[in-house]
Amino acid sequence: MTSTNQRNQILETLNVLDQDQADKVLAYMKGILYGDAKPAEYQKFKREAMRDIRQALTRERKRK
Numbered sequence: 001m002t003s004t005n006q007r008n009q010i011l012e013t014l015n016v017l018d019q020d021q022a023d024k025v026l027a028y029m030k031g032i033l034y035g036d037a038k039p040a041e042y043q044k045f046k047r048e049a050m051r052d053i054r055q056a057l058t059r060e061r062k063r064k
Helices: 003-016 019-034 040-063
Strands: none
Touching: 003 019, 003 040, 019 040
């Protein structure tokens, strides 16, 4: 999956959320992506969180 497709899926998913929910999701994702270098445990958490987000987007796309 290309990064453009991933971005489009994220945007489509955010469109179904209300503004407050979308802001919380974006803040969470920014924190994961742009956070300072963290210990290995946090890095593992970050990878798992991004995997979960990808899986959720894939499931959402398949339902449509």
